[in-house]
Amino acid sequence: MSMDIRVEELKDKSLWEPIPESEKMGAEALTAPQVTFWGDVWRRFRKNRLAVIGLVLLVIILLFALVGPLVSPYPYDKQDYNAILEPPNFAHPFGTDYVGRDLFTRVMYGARISLAVGFLAAMVQLVIGVLYGGISGFMGGKVDEIMMRIVDIMYAIPILLIVILLMVVLGPGLVNIFLALGFFYWLGMARIVRSQILTLKEEEFVLAARVLGASTKRLLLRHLIPNAMGPVIVTVTLNIPNAIFTEAFLSYIGLGVSAPMASLGSLASDGVEYIRTAPWLMLFPALTIALIALAFNFVGDGLRDSLDPRLRR
Amino acid sequence: MGRFIVRRLALMVIALWVVVTVTFFLAHMIPGGPFDREKPVPEAIKKNLEEKYHLNEPMWKQYILYLNDIIHGDLGPSFKYPDRTVNDIIKESFPVSAQLGFWAVLIATFVGISLGSISALHQGGLIDSFSMFFAILFISLPSFVIAPIFQYIFGVKLHWLPVANWGSWEHMILPALSLALGPTAVIARLTRASMLEVLSNDYVKAAKARGLSGLRVLIVYALKNALIPVVTYLFPLIAAIFTGSFVVEKIFNIPGLGRYYVTSIYNRDYTVILGVTVFYAAFLILMNLLADITYALLDPRIRYE
Numbered sequence: 241m242s243m244d245i246r247v248e249e250l251k252d253k254s255l256w257e258p259i260p261e262s263e264k265m266g267a268e269a270l271t272a273p274q275v276t277f278w279g280d281v282w283r284r285f286r287k288n289r290l291a292v293i294g295l296v297l298l299v300i301i302l303l304f305a306l307v308g309p310l311v312s313p314y315p316y317d318k319q320d321y322n323a324i325l326e327p328p329n330f331a332h333p334f335g336t337d338y339v340g341r342d343l344f345t346r347v348m349y350g351a352r353i354s355l356a357v358g359f360l361a362a363m364v365q366l367v368i369g370v371l372y373g374g375i376s377g378f379m380g381g382k383v384d385e386i387m388m389r390i391v392d393i394m395y396a397i398p399i400l401l402i403v404i405l406l407m408v409v410l411g412p413g414l415v416n417i418f419l420a421l422g423f424f425y426w427l428g429m430a431r432i433v434r435s436q437i438l439t440l441k442e443e444e445f446v447l448a449a450r451v452l453g454a455s456t457k458r459l460l461l462r463h464l465i466p467n468a469m470g471p472v473i474v475t476v477t478l479n480i481p482n483a484i485f486t487e488a489f490l491s492y493i494g495l496g497v498s499a500p501m502a503s504l505g506s507l508a509s510d511g512v513e514y515i516r517t518a519p520w521l522m523l524f525p526a527l528t529i530a531l532i533a534l535a536f537n538f539v540g541d542g543l544r545d546s547l548d549p550r551l552r553r
Numbered sequence: 554m555g556r557f558i559v560r561r562l563a564l565m566v567i568a569l570w571v572v573v574t575v576t577f578f579l580a581h582m583i584p585g586g587p588f589d590r591e592k593p594v595p596e597a598i599k600k601n602l603e604e605k606y607h608l609n610e611p612m613w614k615q616y617i618l619y620l621n622d623i624i625h626g627d628l629g630p631s632f633k634y635p636d637r638t639v640n641d642i643i644k645e646s647f648p649v650s651a652q653l654g655f656w657a658v659l660i661a662t663f664v665g666i667s668l669g670s671i672s673a674l675h676q677g678g679l680i681d682s683f684s685m686f687f688a689i690l691f692i693s694l695p696s697f698v699i700a701p702i703f704q705y706i707f708g709v710k711l712h713w714l715p716v717a718n719w720g721s722w723e724h725m726i727l728p729a730l731s732l733a734l735g736p737t738a739v740i741a742r743l744t745r746a747s748m749l750e751v752l753s754n755d756y757v758k759a760a761k762a763r764g765l766s767g768l769r770v771l772i773v774y775a776l777k778n779a780l781i782p783v784v785t786y787l788f789p790l791i792a793a794i795f796t797g798s799f800v801v802e803k804i805f806n807i808p809g810l811g812r813y814y815v816t817s818i819y820n821r822d823y824t825v826i827l828g829v830t831v832f833y834a835a836f837l838i839l840m841n842l843l844a845d846i847t848y849a850l851l852d853p854r855i856r857y858e
Binding site: 290392393396397398400401402404405406408409481485488489492493494495505508509511512515516519522523526529530531533534537538541 | 565579580686693705796804819830
């Protein structure tokens with residue numbers, strides 16, 4: 241700016257007006273709006289077609305399993321000897337079984353059990369697994385050493401075999417399945433959370449927080465656990481189908497829920513005997529298991545891609 | 554490295570001991586004795602039987618005897634079939650399971666690695682999208698769903714292959730495929746992911762820049778390093794295929810160990826359940842150990858204290 245400003249120019253009134261909003265610096269909006277981490281994750285998740293399909297599928301399955309039985313005209317154990325082994329039709333969309341029970345309703349109840357098992361597996365991982373791994377990783381030293389040896393030993397034991405044995409001893413039943421699964425399903429998660437916490441502990445932002453005098457509780461709850469959440473969520477989603485398969489497998493070999501209650505595994509197992517005459521008895525429960533697993537796998541894969549910043553495209 | 558293997562071995566022995574102990578005490582929690590039948594056995598015979606199987610001894614002594622038997626490889630008798638021991642059953646049926654498992658592992662590794670490599674080379678292309686979609690689909694199908702569907706399509710509807718039973722090579726195709734499908738999908742995904750990582754390395758770019766053909770770069774330079782995660786999956790894969798065979802052998806009526814195991818669960822033949830569980834556990838724990846060791850041997854980036 242030159243210094244020789246003439247007085248007449250200064251008298252120009254417009255110079256003393258505030259500039260209109262539109263001419264201010266940065267008004268051309270060169271900066272993007274502030275996006276939170278989760279907003280960013282959701283944006284990337286939404287772009288993944290399979291992930292969105294999985295999410296929609298999951299909502300449909302939830303409605304099918306939770307609301308379906310309430311509106312279905314047939315109870316799951318109602319036998320109808322006038323409608324034995326009917327192929328899928330208008331009254332019975334999935335057909336009927338060998339005592340005339342409506343398969344559509346029975347599959348709904350089976351899906352309920354599958355989802356309950358999936359929910360339980362998620363809870364066990366989130367509560368026991370995250371706490372165990374978090375404490376082990378945060379404490380370090382001897383405590384970590386002992387806690388991880390225990391996990392190592394339990395990890396080396398073939399879970400499925402012990403679950404089968406437990407079910408043989410405890411007897412069939414949903415509560416026993418929950419107990420047997422709950423006993424083991426947190427192991428993998430504990431390992432993942434521990435390694436996350438170990439890496440995060442060395443990060444500079446944690447050191448900074450510590451230097452600023454943050455308490456242990458604040459460090460854990462505000463800095464370490466939220467930053468470890470990404471892999472935790474992905475692991476939970478991708479492990480849910482495993483738990484669902486295990487329950488279906490146990491029911492399939494006759495160790496699951498007891499008749500007349502039905503799980504997708506026991507329905508598929510019953511259906512195998514009728515595969516020549518009434519294939520729908522096996523196909524519909526089997527397809528339902530596959531769809532549930534598929535939905536969780538799609539969502540889990542989508543979450544992994546959208547939560548991992550290194551994969552940002 | 555040596556210390557690492559010793560530590561893993563120690564872990565394996567402890568895990569085995571835990572399994573054996575848990576099975577022993579679980580067995581004693583089972584309500585009713587092994588000789589409680591619908592028709593009561595005369596008191597004298599029952600006493601003789603109990604003496605023969607040491608059931609009249611105190612618990613700790615039975616436990617020591619049981620441990621001693623297992624260390625000597627004796628898995629005990631079958632209470633349902635008194636003329637056979639668990640060892641007889643395993644000797645007879647495990648080779649069948651092993652044969653079936655061998656083909657399933659072979660199919661899974663060969664098809665999985667090929668599909669994964671092709672997908673990685675054409676990342677984002679049509680082949681990639683298709684095979685990854687089918688991979689996730691097959692991961693979502695448990696073998697007890699795949700097996701009956703195969704049985705229905707290829708056996709009942711098309712009459713291409715026998716519906717069930719065991720004998721000729723044709724009987725093996727459907728069960729081997731049912732077992733292999735899920736692991737194939739897992740291997741394809743593993744190969745693709747690690748191949749993509751390897752392909753972005755400078756030495757691969759350098760090889761391409763020198764004008765080597767895509768196939769040569771893939772086989773000579775990329776595959777070797779990309780296969781490390783796949784090789785380490787091989788032993789868990791063998792374990793997975795063996796547990797998968799519980800149901801597949803039952804569905805296809807194959808006289809393997811898996812079918813015996815499931816049948817003994819149906820029949821509540823407790824001694825067979827226990828014996829086979831210990832056998833399977835030892836087998837799977839050994840697979841875990843081999844997986845850890847190959848991982849340590851193959852990947853020099855991993856160091857063990």
